[in-house]
Amino acid sequence: MLTPQIAVFLVLAAVAVAGAVSLILQRHPIHSALSLIVVMVALAGLYLLQGAEFVAAVQIIVYAGAIMVLFIFVIMLLNAGEEERTNVSRAARFVGVPLGIVFLVEVAYWIGRATAHLSSPPTQMVSTRDLSSLLFREYVFPFELTSFLILIALLGALVLARPEGSE
Amino acid sequence: MLSAILFGLGVVAFIFKRNILTIFMSIELMLNAVNLAFISFSRLLGQLQGQVFVFFVIVVAAAEAAVGMAIIILIHRNRGTLNVERVDSLKD
Numbered sequence: 001m002l003t004p005q006i007a008v009f010l011v012l013a014a015v016a017v018a019g020a021v022s023l024i025l026q027r028h029p030i031h032s033a034l035s036l037i038v039v040m041v042a043l044a045g046l047y048l049l050q051g052a053e054f055v056a057a058v059q060i061i062v063y064a065g066a067i068m069v070l071f072i073f074v075i076m077l078l079n080a081g082e083e084e085r086t087n088v089s090r091a092a093r094f095v096g097v098p099l100g101i102v103f104l105v106e107v108a109y110w111i112g113r114a115t116a117h118l119s120s121p122p123t124q125m126v127s128t129r130d131l132s133s134l135l136f137r138e139y140v141f142p143f144e145l146t147s148f149l150i151l152i153a154l155l156g157a158l159v160l161a162r163p164e165g166s167e
Numbered sequence: 168m169l170s171a172i173l174f175g176l177g178v179v180a181f182i183f184k185r186n187i188l189t190i191f192m193s194i195e196l197m198l199n200a201v202n203l204a205f206i207s208f209s210r211l212l213g214q215l216q217g218q219v220f221v222f223f224v225i226v227v228a229a230a231e232a233a234v235g236m237a238i239i240i241l242i243h244r245n246r247g248t249l250n251v252e253r254v255d256s257l258k259d
Binding site for chain 2: 020023032033036039040043046047050051052054055058059062063066067070071074077078111130131134135139142146149150152153154156157158160161
């Protein structure tokens with residue numbers, strides 16, 4: 001029953017969840033960031049397992065590379081130290097935890113229901129060619145829009161973070 | 168198997184709810200969880216659209232990270248703290 005695929009999946013899933021938990025528990029932001037990188041890499045492995053090779057590569061390059069470098073850069077720039085122990089207000093604790101659990105159960109239930117009658121097809125690698133033709137034929141307009149979005153984000157970041165007093 | 172993936176994803180999406188400084192990283196984590204759901208369903212339904220959508224999510228996440236970082240730097244410069252409990256001018 002335990003095919004190699006399922007075994008690999010279990011290991012990767014465990015790594016991802018462990019990384020996420022560690023992200024929560026670490027007090028120092030830089031440790032959290034490193035845990036997040038572990039999660040990203042595990043997720044890339046999961047994508048690969050499901051035949052999405054190109055997405056896995058993009059995940060590594062963009063997330064584990066670019067975004068996390070940005071995070072770590074900012075953490076170091078701001079010299080962020082240990083997070084002070086904050087007393088979470090009682091209301092937040094009493095409402096937040098049950099709410100989170102309820103949400104978790106609900107999502108798991110609906111996903112289980114939605115996938116109950118579907119049998120998982122054999123994994124076939126999705127060729128990057130198919131993906132790109134879909135992306136550039138059917139979704140070319142959203143694609144261009146995202147490039148515009150990136151441009152705006154770039155300008156916005158520059159305007160927000162420019163040195164004080166400079167016009 | 169796949170619903171198990173998504174269950175793990177749900178765990179991931181839930182756990183990080185009440186952190187202070189790492190809130191931003193939590194957002195990235197949530198986006199990743201959603202990406203995993205997209206990929207899984209894309210395979211389950213045998214359609215490629217899910218993967219295309221993942222690309223857009225990644226792009227938006229990158230843009231959001233850039234702007235968010237700028238805002239964080241700005242908050243740090245103006246208030247000298249990274250603790251969201253202290254950024255409470257609206258309360259006064």
